[in-house]
Amino acid sequence: xxxxxxxxxxxxxxxxxxxxxxxxxxxxxxxxxxxxxxxxxxxxxxxxxxxxxxxxxxxxxxxxxxxxxxxxxxxxxxxxxxxxxxxxxxxxxxxxxxxxxxxxxxxxxxxxxxxxxxxxxxxxxxxxxxxxxxxxxxxxxxxxxxxxxxxxxxxxxxxxxxxxxxxxxxxxxxxxxxxxxxxxxxxxxxxxxxxxxxxxxxxxxxxxxxxxxxxxxxxxxxxxxxxxxxxxxxxxxxxxxxxxxxxxxxxxxxxxxxxxxxxxxxxxxxxxxxxxxxxxxxxxxxxxxxxxxxxxxxxxxxxxxxxxxxxxxxxxxxxxxxx
Numbered sequence: 001x002x003x004x005x006x007x008x009x010x011x012x013x014x015x016x017x018x019x020x021x022x023x024x025x026x027x028x029x030x031x032x033x034x035x036x037x038x039x040x041x042x043x044x045x046x047x048x049x050x051x052x053x054x055x056x057x058x059x060x061x062x063x064x065x066x067x068x069x070x071x072x073x074x075x076x077x078x079x080x081x082x083x084x085x086x087x088x089x090x091x092x093x094x095x096x097x098x099x100x101x102x103x104x105x106x107x108x109x110x111x112x113x114x115x116x117x118x119x120x121x122x123x124x125x126x127x128x129x130x131x132x133x134x135x136x137x138x139x140x141x142x143x144x145x146x147x148x149x150x151x152x153x154x155x156x157x158x159x160x161x162x163x164x165x166x167x168x169x170x171x172x173x174x175x176x177x178x179x180x181x182x183x184x185x186x187x188x189x190x191x192x193x194x195x196x197x198x199x200x201x202x203x204x205x206x207x208x209x210x211x212x213x214x215x216x217x218x219x220x221x222x223x224x225x226x227x228x229x230x231x232x233x234x235x236x237x238x239x240x241x242x243x244x245x246x247x248x249x250x251x252x253x254x255x256x257x258x259x260x261x262x263x264x265x266x267x268x269x270x271x272x273x274x275x276x277x278x279x280x281x282x283x284x285x286x287x288x289x290x291x292x293x294x295x296x297x298x299x300x301x302x303x304x305x306x307x308x309x310x311x312x313x314x315x316x317x318x319x320x321x322x323x
Contacts, residue, residue: 006283009232009241013311016245020313023252028307030276031263037081038267039064039072040281041096042089046119049155051144051188053229054282056089064270069096071294072268073103079299085265087114087278092128094270105135112138114186116155118162120169129166133173138182140221141167146208150190167215176216184219192240194251194319195222224248226279226315248314260316262307268294276307285310 021027040054041064048057076084084104091097091113104111113132119125132139143163144154151160167183170176176183187201195201202220209215225231227244235241262277266287272294275281285308286292291301 006228009228009236010283010310010312012236012241013227013232013245016242017249017311017314020309020311023249023314024254024257024309028257028260028263028309030303030305030307032303034079034264034266034302035081036083036085036261036265037072037076037079038085038087038265038278039100040087040089040267040269040278041069041091041100042094042270044093045088045090045116046093046122047090047116047155047159049116049142049230050190050234051154051225051231053226053231053279054089055229055233060089062089062270063094064096064272066096066099068268068270068272068294069100071272072100073107075294075297076104076107076109079302081109081266083110083112085112085114090116090119092119092125098131101131101135101137105137110138111135112140112182114140115142116159116163117141117143117166118159120166121162129169129173129175133175133181136180138184139170139175140184140186141170141217142188143167143185143205144188144190146205146212154188154190164213164215167209167217168213171215176218182219183217184221185217187220187222188225192235192238192244192247194224194247198222198320222320224315224318226282226312228279228312229282245311245314248318251318252314253317253319256317256320260313262316266302279312279315280308283310283312 043056043060043062045056120128145151148160170183175181189195201222205220227235235244267275267278267281269281274287274292274297276287288306289301291297
C-alpha cells in the first residue's frame with residue numbers, strides 16, 4: 001500500500017506542471033566534489049508529522065544494520081567527504097546511531113544530525129544531548145514555528161512545549177553559544193505555501209524565542225515542504241496538490257540550481273541503497289548507473305554523475321531555494 005501510494009502521488013505531481021528538466025533547460029549533474037554523505041538510518045520515529053516526506057512514525061521498524069553502517073564508514077575513509085549528515089526518522093532511535101557518530105568523529109568529519117528534539121524527553125534518550133556535546137555534533141532541530149499552535153498543528157499536540165524544554169537543555173550545554181556547538185533550527189510551513197524570506201524568519205524566531213523563553217540558536221533554515229510522503233497525501237486529500245504544484249512551478253528560481261542539495265550529496269538509505277537526495281530516497285529513486293548500493297559503489301561513481309529528477313524537485317528550487 002505504501003509503495004502504491006508513493007507512485008500515485010508522484011504520477012499526479014509529474015502531470016500537474018511541465019517537467020522539471022524542461023524548466024531547468026538541461027539535465028543536472030553533481031559537482032566535481034561531493035561534500036556530504038547523508039545517512040538515513042531509520043524510519044522509526046516517536047512522531048508522525050504532517051510534513052514528513054518519509055511518512056515515518058512509531059510503528060515503522062526499518063533500521064540500518066551494522067553491516068551497512070560499517071560500509072558507510074569504509075566509504076568515509078576512502079572518499080574525502082567533509083560532512084556526515086545523519087537523519088531518519090528519529091536517527092537517535094537507530095541501533096547504529098552512536099556507532100556512526102563515534103566513527104565519523106574519529107575521522108574528524110563534521111557530523112550533523114537532524115533531530116525532532118522531543119525524543120530527548122524520553123528516558124532512554126536523555127543521555128543523547130551530552131553524548132552529542134562530547135562529540136561536538138551539529139544539531140539541525142525541527143521547530144516548524146515559534147508559536148505553540150502552528151508547531152503542534154504540523155507535528156502533534158504538546159510537541160512545541162517538549163521542544164522548548166529540550167532547547168533550554170541544549171543551551172545549558174552551551175549549544176548555540178559555543179563556537180563548536182552549533183544549534184540550527186528548521187522552519188516548515190504548516191500549509192500549502194512557500195516559506196517567506198529566510199532572513200526575516202530568522203530574525204523573528206531569534207527575537208521571539210529569546211524574549212519568551214530565553215533560547216538562543218545559531219541559524220534558521222526555511223524548508224519548502226516536498227509534495228510527497230505525508231505532505232503529498234495531505235495535499236491530495238485536501239485538494240491542494242494542483243494549486244501547490246503550480247505555486248512551486250511559478251516560484252522557480254534558476255539562481256539556486258547551483259546549490260541544490262543533490263549536487264553535492266550522496267544519500268544512503270537504511271538498507272544500503274544509494275540516492276541523489278533524501279527526497280529521491282523516500283520515493284525509491286536510486287542513482288543512475290549500475291552500482292546502486294553502498295556495497296558496490298566506487299569513488300568513481302560519485303562525481304559528475306547525472307541526477308535523477310522529477311517534478312517533486314520544484315520544492316528545492318522555489319523562491320530562495322530549499323535543502
